[in-house]
Amino acid sequence: MKMKSLIFKATLLISYLMLMVLQLQSSVDGRAVLSLSKPDPNDAAAYARWLVSQNSWGVLNTLSADLGGAPFGNVVSFSDGIPGKSAGIPYFYLTTLDPTAANALKDQRSSFTISEYPIGTCGETDPENPTCAKITLTGKLKLVDADSEEAGFARSALFAKHPEMKGWPESHHFQVFKLEIKDIFLINWFGGPKPLTVKQYLHWKMNKLAFSL
Amino acid sequence: MKMKSLIFKATLLISYLMLMVLQLQSSVDGRAVLSLSKPDPNDAAAYARWLVSQNSWGVLNTLSADLGGAPFGNVVSFSDGIPGKSAGIPYFYLTTLDPTAANALKDQRSSFTISEYPIGTCGETDPENPTCAKITLTGKLKLVDADSEEAGFARSALFAKHPEMKGWPESHHFQVFKLEIKDIFLINWFGGPKPLTVKQYLHWKMNKLAFSL
Structure with a gap:
């Protein structure tokens, strides 16, 4: 009996370790920046x-100068603030060696699309199912003056979420861009897009959530 | 000593189970349709x-009729074929209740963007790092005739990857759309986009991979 009890205890301990590994894997995936409940x-x-604060990447869309004005999506990393102090405005670190930044300097019309799916909170639900949320912020993609206070804030926000950006090659001349939001398309349930103004979105305070960030 | 040996064996067994759970979790996430090596x-x-065959969702971009011709990205599910018999052409199941399908019926110019990041093979690499691959297929988003052989193939391909689509409400009139690819933008390493023609992409055969699908 004593032996069985010991094996039982060992099983419990290892199961606990297993859960820790699962949690660790979840953070290693980089899919959840802070594990806030939705x-x-x-x-x-x-x-x-x-949705915006929990994601670390999305698809940034511009009008392609090279492809006859076609809408051109591009996978990019972003940050809307230092975790816990996010402001909802997505900042990007882009180089004009890439078509997205080059397009934006010619025509600022842009949108930025992110999905709840990679956060890992959609479970078995299909990525296109309306209960697995998606958001598209449409507006103007603007270069931020490198010497401004805003650029300093944006770099801190970006480097906090994407530490390797700090070491990206200087020769590529990465610059801070931001999306000036004009319209919000949010689907997070059945019944079509949720009514949400830019003002309501921007004025919402992160600390309203009943979680300590 | 006997007891220790038993505990050791139990530990081994539970560690093995732990690995199985980790693998199961990876498939439950729906992030890898088939675990082909890259x-x-x-x-x-x-x-x-x-990259296209392993993904189940991406961002489909159209020109927004409602937002002054802005590029409008939208999270959608897709399939490029029944797993193991994919052909590289992305098919979608869309309703005109959603702006993307409505936009495409007015102006077919479109692009479809997917990232390697959610597959789970980028490890610790940032989603914007060029070694974490991304692809943008630019072309025309076309409605497929519902009675055609192609629509039948597309529905099989879509339902194989997205079983819940079969049960989506008939009242929403979901229809099959496809992207007729005109240009490919692929980044999968340092040194800028990889030269890749549409012909090279479409003519490549899945069975060239030394894996049994």
């Missing part, structure tokens, strides 16, 4: 800000 | 086809 889908502003 | 980055066609 807000009520009826709270559109909270949900949108949660 | 091809050599120098083989642009193989890499591009691998």
